[in-house]
Amino acid sequence: MKPFETYKQLFIEYLQIEKNASPLTVSQYSKDIDLFGDFLKAEGISLLECEYANVRLFLSKLHTEQLSRRSVSKKISSLRSFYRFLDREEFIKQNPFVNVSMPKSDHKIPEFFYEEELKQLFTVSDLHDPLGQRNQAIIELLYGTGIRVSECTGIELPDLDLSLETLLVHGKGNKERYVPFGQFAARALRRYIEDGRTQLAAKGKTPTNRLFLNARGGPLTARGLRLILNKMVEQAALTVDIHPHKLRHTFATHLLNEGADLRSVQELLGHEQLSSTQVYTHVTKDRLQQVYMNSHPRANK
Template sequence: MHSYKDSFMEYLQIEKNASPLTIKHYGRDIDEFYTFLHAEGTAIENCDYSTVRVFLTKQYEAGYARKTVSRKVSSLRSFFKYLERENWFDSNPFANVSLPKAEAPIPNFFYEQELDQLFQVSDLTDPLGQRNQALLELLYGTGIRVSECVQLKTGDLDFSLNTALVLGKGRKERYVPFGKSASQALRTYMEDGRLDLASKHKDPVRTLFLNARGGPLTADGIRLILNKMVKEAALTVDVHPHKLRHTFATHMLNEGADMRSVQELLGHEHLSSTQIYTHVTKDRLRNVYMNSHPRANKR
């Protein structure tokens, strides 16, 4: 089993050029399936469709969400497909397993008034405040993922064109534009606050966003920063870095941007991933109704 897994991991890394996070998730799903086979006393070579059905039953009994189980099935289907391709297995026991997809939830997003409050909380005379403002402006101004944000280097920003070179999923690069507000916040941070933070670290750090000790800021660090900003803004909303990405896409589409352009900006491989943002806010619906219906404003 482990030799099969090691070979598959090498295939993902070299041939598929998968990200370290993707490889980690595949490995974890394979390890879990191996633990299940061991508990059942079944060798991987004897795994068949009935074995898979027992595995799925135990997944649901353990309380895993349908989305989580679907991801595991996808991982293991790819794993066995590779083993079949290498002629180590005659068939793929996951090939005929189909799970109905749960309806995708409408992403949460910030209303403009909530964002205005967030943009007011940072102390722009303080290095950490300058960093937090630049972080907020960039995440909302570009819609990039938090995993993409923490990888940004100072050299990835081009202020002559106001663009950022982003390394996305599958190590695919794309250029993402940012606006005047983000540009000003980033310049202030890089020319002032970042220099102060960088001086606290013994070795030079190339990543754009630094923590209080001058080291690279992590994804968990970004979450803590945003949660603190929400509390300081006295907002009673849930916050996570992806919510700013949802907000970026929602506001872009609500203001008339075409879906293909938003797809490219977000780095989505499939248009279906972008279509979830075609919902509209209640405020916009109300404005459309009030301005369009003949009797909406009749007294």
């Protein structure tokens, strides 16, 4: 019988080669499998001899640790995939995760910015300063396209077409999509590329094609981008929390509020499943009620 780590490594290679999974996905699956492996070891149970009752005991343990339903669902999904792989390769006789159901989701409504809050963020950058030009380009692009932080920091100069105002986005699982952006983002990007980025790149030790650079001329990291956004919030004297995903939520919410259809928003966000996009419809209910009250003949008092 092969050791636990061998089966895990075979599965990781399957994710990387056959499924073309992102490094973040592979890392999360690895952590979830290790957690389950530690549980099995403590219980004295073999990976290949695990049964449904053992899985139920594992889920009960997660429940006592007060993990969120979302976290539990992610772990179930990881382990389901792992055991489905073991079953496919005929390493096991029965899959203990076949009858395991997902916990009901918490239906957490995404946080988003109101337009007045966003207006303040767009006025804090010093457009005569290279870093200010970069920061303005970042926030215009994040709000103007709804891209993820990893997609933003990964942008390279050839990905941009300023004449057509489109961006080639390298999304999850190496999937690519084109997204448009507006005149405000185009103006901020052109100013930054022609002026601020040139000055920042001159400070770098190694030439790079990355669009967004740090103060030393190197590629901007996801952590650096988050620090930039937090600083902009402080400068705008806002009392709200900010993170790149909040701008992504705002992008989707504002599009739906202005009448965009769900399928188009799904494509722009790069969601594989429509259900991932449907979460944003919750925040448009107030607008729908307002439209109804203003438009239906029997609604007005």
